[in-house]
Amino acid sequence: MEQIVKISNNLYIPRNRIIAVLPISSAVARKMRGMHKVGGNIVNMTFGEESKTIIIMDSGHIFVTAKTLEEVDEALWR
Numbered sequence: 001m002e003q004i005v006k007i008s009n010n011l012y013i014p015r016n017r018i019i020a021v022l023p024i025s026s027a028v029a030r031k032m033r034g035m036h037k038v039g040g041n042i043v044n045m046t047f048g049e050e051s052k053t054i055i056i057m058d059s060g061h062i063f064v065t066a067k068t069l070e071e072v073d074e075a076l077w078r
Helices: 027-039 069-077
Strands: 004-008 011-014 018-023 042-045 053-057 062-065
Touching: 004 062, 004 069, 018 027, 018 069, 027 053, 027 062, 053 069
Parallel strands: 042 062
Antiparallel strands: 004 011, 018 053, 053 062
């Protein structure tokens, strides 16, 4: 299994550092986004598209992507 995951064009993240992948509509995801807005640990990777998925890393960073949960899941486990 590769250690680096290609989420979309020019966006790669290390697989072994991912803690959770959540849909943007979940209550936990909304709470995490609210808590981290002040700290500046949110990385917006949507390029102006609608946010659909949140990827939580062990470093405390949160990546917001325009990919659906199914698309991110497929990229992680192929």
